[in-house]
Amino acid sequence: MYTKGSDLIKIAKEKNKRICDVVLDYESxxxxxxxxxxxxxxxxxxxxxIDSANRGLEKEVISISGLIGGNAKKVEDYVKNKKTISxxxxxxxxxxxxxxxxxxxxxxxxxxxxTAGSAGILPAVIITAAEVLNKNEDEMVEALFTAxxxxxxxxxxxxxSGAEGGCQAECxxxxxxxxxxxxxxxxGTPEQALHAAAIAIxxxxxxxxxxxxGLVEAxxxxxxxxxxxxxxTSADLALAGIKSIIPFDEVVDAMYKVGKSLPFELRxxxxxxxxxxxxxxxxxxEIFGE
Amino acid sequence: xxxxxxxxxxxxxxxGPSSSHTAGAARLGKVASKxxxxxxxxxxxxxxxxxxxxxKGHGTDRALVAGVLGMDPDDERLRNSLEIAKEKGIEVIFIxxxxxDQHPNTVKFVFYKKDxxxxxxxxxSIGGGNILITEIEGxxxxxxxxxxxxxxxxxxxxxxxxxxSKFILEKDINIANMKVTRxxxxxxxxxxxxxxxxxxxxxxxxxxxxDMLNVxxxxxx
Ligand code: SF4
Numbered sequence: 199m200y201t202k203g204s205d206l207i208k209i210a211k212e213k214n215k216r217i218c219d220v221v222l223d224y225e226s227x228x229x230x231x232x233x234x235x236x237x238x239x240x241x242x243x244x245x246x247x248i249d250s251a252n253r254g255l256e257k258e259v260i261s262i263s264g265l266i267g268g269n270a271k272k273v274e275d276y277v278k279n280k281k282t283i284s285x286x287x288x289x290x291x292x293x294x295x296x297x298x299x300x301x302x303x304x305x306x307x308x309x310x311x312x313t314a315g316s317a318g319i320l321p322a323v324i325i326t327a328a329e330v331l332n333k334n335e336d337e338m339v340e341a342l343f344t345a346x347x348x349x350x351x352x353x354x355x356x357x358x359s360g361a362e363g364g365c366q367a368e369c370x371x372x373x374x375x376x377x378x379x380x381x382x383x384x385x386g387t388p389e390q391a392l393h394a395a396a397i398a399i400x401x402x403x404x405x406x407x408x409x410x411x412g413l414v415e416a417x418x419x420x421x422x423x424x425x426x427x428x429x430x431t432s433a434d435l436a437l438a439g440i441k442s443i444i445p446f447d448e449v450v451d452a453m454y455k456v457g458k459s460l461p462f463e464l465r466x467x468x469x470x471x472x473x474x475x476x477x478x479x480x481x482x483x484e485i486f487g488e
Numbered sequence: 489x490x491x492x493x494x495x496x497x498x499x500x501x502x503x504g505p506s507s508s509h510t511a512g513a514a515r516l517g518k519v520a521s522k523x524x525x526x527x528x529x530x531x532x533x534x535x536x537x538x539x540x541x542x543x544k545g546h547g548t549d550r551a552l553v554a555g556v557l558g559m560d561p562d563d564e565r566l567r568n569s570l571e572i573a574k575e576k577g578i579e580v581i582f583i584x585x586x587x588x589d590q591h592p593n594t595v596k597f598v599f600y601k602k603d604x605x606x607x608x609x610x611x612x613s614i615g616g617g618n619i620l621i622t623e624i625e626g627x628x629x630x631x632x633x634x635x636x637x638x639x640x641x642x643x644x645x646x647x648x649x650x651x652x653s654k655f656i657l658e659k660d661i662n663i664a665n666m667k668v669t670r671x672x673x674x675x676x677x678x679x680x681x682x683x684x685x686x687x688x689x690x691x692x693x694x695x696x697x698x699d700m701l702n703v704x705x706x707x708x709x
Binding site: 199200201221224225228229236239240242243246261262263301302303304305306307308309310311312313314315317320342343345346347349350353354358359375411412413414415485486 | 491492493494495497498499500501502503504505506507510511538541542544545546550562564566567615616617
């Protein structure tokens with residue numbers, strides 16, 4: 199069993215396996231279910247992810263409150279019609295992350311990964327990386343096991359809840375999970391995968407949770423798009439050979455401590471950050487009355 | 489402590505936007521309606537805390553109604569549940585209120601049944617789509633709906649639990665948790681959480697036990 203990133207690397211090395219295999223092995227051992235059954239259940243998770251990442255590209259999806267919507271389509275059209283600054287891969291990933299956020303906010307079907315608020319990051323990153331690297335569906339499912347392993351360790355040693363640890367715990371964890379998954383998908387080592395995860399968390403350490411009107415809409419949709427970019431670039435840095443000078447496990451501990459020390463106002467209460475701005479307050483009144 | 493399962497991390501598969509305000513609310517509605525039985529024509533929802541403040545923006549109202557109509561948290565009809573309830577002739581009323589010292593995401597359901605009875609159920613959405621049922625007909629209970637659950641009501645007498653457990657054992661099912669309470673009228677409520685799904689034959693046998701008043705079965709949603 200593993201409870202730390204260092205365990206994951208140790209087991210992977212001893213058994214000469216990838217993180218995704220170690221995670222699948224343990225899930226089978228833990229639940230008594232066959233690996234095949236678990237793998238197929240994960241495939242159905244992937245399918246929901248793909249649907250939710252595509253829906254907003256095809257047509258405008260608007261949130262229930264009307265606060266956000268149609269942004270995934272805007273980016274998709276922009277990629278098709280204009281020369282982008284940061285390139286089509288980055289833009290595609292952002293569009294997909296926005297799509298999942300919009301589907302979520304419009305009461306569509308999504309997979310919490312690890313939460314509903316941060317649900318866009320992992321699908322966007324896995325789908326986009328698979329496109330670039332020419333990977334098939336099975337390889338995408340494998341990547342979801344890598345991501346789960348990172349998520350399990352963060353949830354055990356820290357938190358993935360915005361109310362507890364701020365947005366760094368939601369969108370930061372999602373980006374770390376996605377970054378590690380892409381590294382393995384691209385053929386990187388377990389060490390490189392954990393470096394990528396550690397880098398992704400450090401990039402957004404301290405990020406607060408400040409949803410406007412208390413709704414999982416804004417700034418959540420933007421943080422899904424930036425979280426996807428964070429994951430992709432962190433994966434690239436790790437694959438290029440950059441190491442996080444602080445080990446993954448210590449970064450996770452730091453994230454937890456930072457989360458605990460965030461004031462109550464900056465942990466999902468909608469009392470601080472952009473939620474507390476005059477315009478944020480105005481939206482709150484418009485949606486809920488006094 | 490054990491590690492979270494991979495589908496706790498990548499999951500639940502749900503209708504957005506919030507696992508506690510939407511997915512949990514749908515599960516609460518579904519479990520509550522199983523307790524009430526399905527012959528109701530009107531449901532009142534007393535919303536407490538964060539549920540009272542933000543139920544519209546999070547679609548908690550739609551999720552609760554979807555649940556009482558029997559939908560699962562990942563049912564895509566969830567967002568249209570208010571319209572579906574109307575078509576079915578079920579009246580739904582939302583009442584923001586203060587239920588006292590409760591979890592911030594708490595709702596009390598009152599089901600109005602065709603036979604003239606009302607059934608009250610209270611529960612909370614405690615995070616990540618998980619729920620806790622805390623009160624049935626004014627009596628304190630505590631179960632999560634994660635396990636197949638039997639709620640048995642009977643006139644208190646010796647050996648009753650032994651009789652019930654016998655039929656559970658017959659099916660080779662393990663009891664995970666059990667809680668028994670008795671009210672002033674000497675009516676006992678036993679809440680029995682099991683490790684495996686409940687089948688009809690077993691329930692029938694338990695229903696036919698002498699002094700049994702009512703048996704409700706809730707399989708996980
Ligand atoms: S801002 Fe808060 S609610 Fe929005 S995604 Fe981040 S943690 Fe979740």
